[in-house]
Amino acid sequence: xxxxxxxxxxxxxxxxxxxxxxxxxxxxxxxxxxxxxxxxxxxxxxxxxxxxxxxxxxxxxxxxxxxxxxxxxxxxxxxxxxxxxxxxxxxxxxxxxxxxxxxxxxxxxxxxxxxxxxxxxxxxxxxxxxxxxxxxxxxxxxxxxxxxxxxxxxxxxxxxxxxxxxxxxxxxxxxxxxxxxxxxxxxxxxxxxxxxxxxxxxxxxxxxxxxxxxxxxxxxxxxxxxxxxxxxxxxxxxxxxxxxxxxxxxxxxxxxxxxxxxxxxxxxxxxxxxxxxxxxxxxxxxxxxxxxxxxxxxxxxxxxxxxxxxxxxxxxxxxxxxxxxxxxxxxxxxxxxxxxxxxxxxxxxxxxxxxxxxxxxxx
Amino acid sequence: xxxxxxxxxxxxxxxxxxxxxxxxxxxxxxxxxxxxxxxxxxxxxxxxxxxxxxxxxxxxxxxxxxxxxxxxxxxxxxxxxxxxxxxxxxxxxxxxxxxxxxxxxxxxxxxxxxxxxxxxxxxxxxxxxxxxxxxxxxxxxxxxxxxxxxxxxxxxxxxxxxxxxxxxxxxxxxxxxxxxxxxxxxxxxxxxxxxxxxxxxxxxxxxxxxxxxxxxxxxxxxxxxxxxxxxxxxxxxxxxxxxxxxxxxxxxxxxxxxxxxxxxxxxxxxxxxxxxxxxxxxxxxxxxxx
Numbered sequence: 001x002x003x004x005x006x007x008x009x010x011x012x013x014x015x016x017x018x019x020x021x022x023x024x025x026x027x028x029x030x031x032x033x034x035x036x037x038x039x040x041x042x043x044x045x046x047x048x049x050x051x052x053x054x055x056x057x058x059x060x061x062x063x064x065x066x067x068x069x070x071x072x073x074x075x076x077x078x079x080x081x082x083x084x085x086x087x088x089x090x091x092x093x094x095x096x097x098x099x100x101x102x103x104x105x106x107x108x109x110x111x112x113x114x115x116x117x118x119x120x121x122x123x124x125x126x127x128x129x130x131x132x133x134x135x136x137x138x139x140x141x142x143x144x145x146x147x148x149x150x151x152x153x154x155x156x157x158x159x160x161x162x163x164x165x166x167x168x169x170x171x172x173x174x175x176x177x178x179x180x181x182x183x184x185x186x187x188x189x190x191x192x193x194x195x196x197x198x199x200x201x202x203x204x205x206x207x208x209x210x211x212x213x214x215x216x217x218x219x220x221x222x223x224x225x226x227x228x229x230x231x232x233x234x235x236x237x238x239x240x241x242x243x244x245x246x247x248x249x250x251x252x253x254x255x256x257x258x259x260x261x262x263x264x265x266x267x268x269x270x271x272x273x274x275x276x277x278x279x280x281x282x283x284x285x286x287x288x289x290x291x292x293x294x295x296x297x298x299x300x301x302x303x304x305x306x307x308x309x310x311x312x313x314x315x316x317x318x319x320x321x322x323x324x325x326x327x328x329x330x331x332x333x334x335x336x337x338x339x340x341x342x343x344x345x346x347x348x349x350x351x352x353x354x355x356x357x358x359x360x361x362x363x
Numbered sequence: 364x365x366x367x368x369x370x371x372x373x374x375x376x377x378x379x380x381x382x383x384x385x386x387x388x389x390x391x392x393x394x395x396x397x398x399x400x401x402x403x404x405x406x407x408x409x410x411x412x413x414x415x416x417x418x419x420x421x422x423x424x425x426x427x428x429x430x431x432x433x434x435x436x437x438x439x440x441x442x443x444x445x446x447x448x449x450x451x452x453x454x455x456x457x458x459x460x461x462x463x464x465x466x467x468x469x470x471x472x473x474x475x476x477x478x479x480x481x482x483x484x485x486x487x488x489x490x491x492x493x494x495x496x497x498x499x500x501x502x503x504x505x506x507x508x509x510x511x512x513x514x515x516x517x518x519x520x521x522x523x524x525x526x527x528x529x530x531x532x533x534x535x536x537x538x539x540x541x542x543x544x545x546x547x548x549x550x551x552x553x554x555x556x557x558x559x560x561x562x563x564x565x566x567x568x569x570x571x572x573x574x575x576x577x578x579x580x581x582x583x584x585x586x587x588x589x590x591x592x593x594x595x596x597x598x599x600x601x602x603x604x605x606x607x608x609x610x611x612x613x614x615x616x617x618x619x620x621x622x623x624x625x626x627x628x629x630x631x632x633x634x635x636x637x638x639x640x641x642x643x644x645x646x647x648x649x650x651x652x653x
Contacts, residue, residue: 054553074556081557087550091572100568101558103653152558 003065005030005156005188006051011060013046013212020046021057022212028156030065031186033179035199038209039235044192045160047209051190052158053077065155080154082162086145088133094120094144095129101152119147122181139170146178150185157182159191163198175201196236200224208232226268230358233281240287240328242280243360246272254357255299256280259324264299265357277360284331286354289318289340290347301349302328306342320348404626413622421627431610431628438607439635441521442590445528449585450578452529453536457577458570460537461544462552472541475534483531487598490527494518494599519601527599528589535588536581543577572651582643590636607632 006028013021021043028034036044049055051062053074061070069077080101088097095116102112120126123143133141142162149157163171163178179202182189193199199206200220207217208231216228227233230241244258254267256278265280272278293303307327308319317331318340328348340346404421407414425431460468478486493499494517501513516522547570555569556562571578593608600606607628614625 052557054557074553075559075561079557081554083550083554085548085550087548087554089551089554089569089573091575100555100560104559104564148558 003030004028005032005065006190007061007063008047008051009061009063011047011050011057011062013043013050013055014058020212021050024060024212024214026207026214026217028188028190030188033182033189033191033202033204035191035193035203035206036209037193037196037199037206037235039194042209043212044194044209046212048081048158048160048190048192051156052079052081078155079158080149080152081158081160082142082145082149084161084164086133086141086162088136088141088144088148090133092133093129094125094131094133094136097133097144098148098151100148105152115151116147119151122150122184123147124177138166139174142166142174146181150181150187154187156188156190159189161192161194164193164195171198172201178202200236208235210235227281227356227358230279230281230360233356233358237283238329238331239281239283242282242326244278244280246274246276246278249274254278256357258326260322260326260328261302261324262299263302263355264352265355266353267357270357270359272357272359279358279360281356281358282328282350282354284317284329287328287330287348287350289320289330289332289337290349291340291344293345293347296347297349297352300352300355301347303345303347304328306340306344306346309337309340309342320346400626401630403623404630406623408621408623411620421624422631424624425628425631431607434605434607434610435631435635437521437604438590438632439639441524441528441604441606442586442636443639444525445532445589446582446586448525448529449532449536450540450581453533453540453581453585454574454578456533456537457540457544457574460541461547462549468541472537475537478534484594486531487527487595490523490530491518491599494523494526518599519604521600521604523599523601524596524604524606527595528585528592531595532585532588535584539580539584540574540577543574547573567651568653571647575647575651578647579644583640586640586643587636590632 004027006026008024008026011021011024013019024043024047026047036047038044046055050057051064053069053072053076057070061068063069064078088094089100092100095113098116098119099112102115107115116129117126120129123146125140125143125147128136128140128144133144136144145162159178163174166174175198178189191199191202203220205217206220206223207214208223209215210231216223216232218226223232223236227236233239234241242256242258242260242263244256244263246254247257247262248255249267249272252266252268254265254272256263256265258280263280296303302322304320304322306318307321308317310317310319311334314334315331316334316337317329318337320328320330322328330348403413405417405419407416407418407420425435456471460471464471481489491498495501496513496515496518498518500517501510504510505513551569551573552565555565560568590606591608593606593612596604596606596609611625611628611632613619614621614628
């Protein structure tokens with residue numbers, strides 16, 4: 001991170017009695033692709049609207065490239081937004097839409113035309129300049145919205161779930177395209193989404209929000225591998241949570257007793273005490289399955305019966321019911337589970353560092 | 364966060380076979396009578412006797428008579444002033460209903476509709492009791508000590524005609540404008556502001572053009588109905604505030620009636636109003652392009 005593009009400091013937002021944002025601090029680096037990820041109502045859109053100027057924070061400040069913009073109206077801020085529905089002006093052609101901010105900046109006509117053509121090329125819509133927005137497909141409309149927002153060279157581009165209305169195939173293609181455009185321009189993007197896969201695929205960094213707070217931020221890899229809470233580990237990707245009580249602590253080694261058995265884990269950088277409630281998160285793809293009960297690594301395995309086998313094409317998910325009744329999901333390549341059927345007795349095991357100890361969320 | 368405007372709603376609907384009954388109705392009850400009236404405007408009258416023929420005499424009479432010309436100018440003036448009051452207020456009310464009161468906007472709409480349930484004449488008489496010499500406004504102002512003598516321009520004047528017509532037409536102008544506003548999303552306004560437009564510029568380049576179908580209808584309602592009205596001027600207007608509608612209606616009833624002359628007057632009014640409408644629409648288009 002070279003320079004900070006956006007600094008959000010102690011931002012709090014109340015709507016009447018309801019609190020939408022609870023003391024949010026966040027820095028976004030120049031040229032960074034940051035996703036604000038969370039389920040609906042977590043405050044991610046409110047935070048984006050505070051950065052764009054459509055909402056005023058109740059407390060706290062927003063700085064963009066060192067300038068305090070907290071009290072600036074949206075039209076004065078060096079940010080532009082891509083809206084969920086595109087919000088293209090229906091009475092203007094594609095060209096006029098893209099030229100809107102440039103005309104306001106009183107650029108010369110020839111310079112505006114060149115810039116519009118450049119933007120259309122960027123989003124691969126050459127030849128669409130004279131179309132009416134009503135005659136564009138959903139994906140094309142969002143590309144035009146992106147071109148319109150980028151035309152005036154905003155210092156920060158804000159994207160409010162711009163792909164959520166598109167179908168899966170197109171969405172995946174647009175994710176890569178958007179990422180490529182961001183890299184090419186070296187622009188700062190803040191992207192709001194509720195889709196964790198989207199956030200993982202596109203972002204340099206993800207900030208996960210819940211109940212008006214940023215609960216964890218880091219690279220996609222960090223967040224996936226080292227979630228800091230049950231909420232995050234559950235929200236990002238699929239996981240198995242084994243909940244129980246800590247019965248022993250020896251240095252970093254922790255013993256957790258759950259209904260499904262007693263497990264060992266490493267408390268990497270959190271202080272835990274005996275008797276505390278905790279959960280163990282084990283990703284489905286980190287679990288291996290064996291049919292012979294043989295030598296099982298004590299503390300890192302659990303026995304059960306195959307309950308469900310779900311064929312997903314390239315992968316297969318297998319649900320195993322432990323003696324306690326808890327369902328544990330594992331996932332692997334299709335042929336890993338050939339010959340398995342419902343009721344087969346199996347042993348599930350994982351590497352010691354695959355199990356992540358998490359404190360139960362206090363709510 | 365949500366917005367109701369679906370892109371499909373913005374698409375222009377195409378003519379369709381299902382419109383045939385409406386077209387038939389329109390032809391039988393509007394186009395044909397209008398055509399008859401048009402033919403009539405070239406005839407002459409002798410007392411109650413209509414004499415077919417072809418003469419431009421009726422039109423000549425209208426354009427050369429200083430009385431008719433003055434009435435025509437006054438009518439257009441009253442219609443313009445009324446429209447200039449009604450349409451901006453209706454636009455503002457519709458905007459507030461759509462973007463400020465939101466859900467309660469529907470309730471306000473019901474209230475607007477409710478006001479249309481009370482009859483046209485009833486509402487004119489209501490304005491008389493407000494504007495009259497001993498009316499609500501005068502007596503309140505006197506009671507407050509703002510004025511000593513009743514203001515006499517309040518009733519039987521051009522002022523009274525304009526105020527009453529504005530009151531009558533405001534609900535009618537709100538309906539099309541509110542319905543047009545429903546097609547504008549909050550994000551359309553936000554997108555414009557985000558791209559650097561100040562409030563006035565948003566009004567000029569986004570709100571007004573997007574609400575244009577509603578503006579057109581609201582303008583037509585208030586301009587055409589106020590230019591064609593003759594009941595309001597005869598009930599709240601003075602001797603100096605008769606409108607062309609009063610003279611036209613006189614040509615069609617009672618002593619001294621002259622149907623061909625009335626028909627010719629009606630067509631001159633139609634032509635003038637159509638021209639005014641086109642000029643104003645062109646003017647708005649000029650304001651909204653930049």
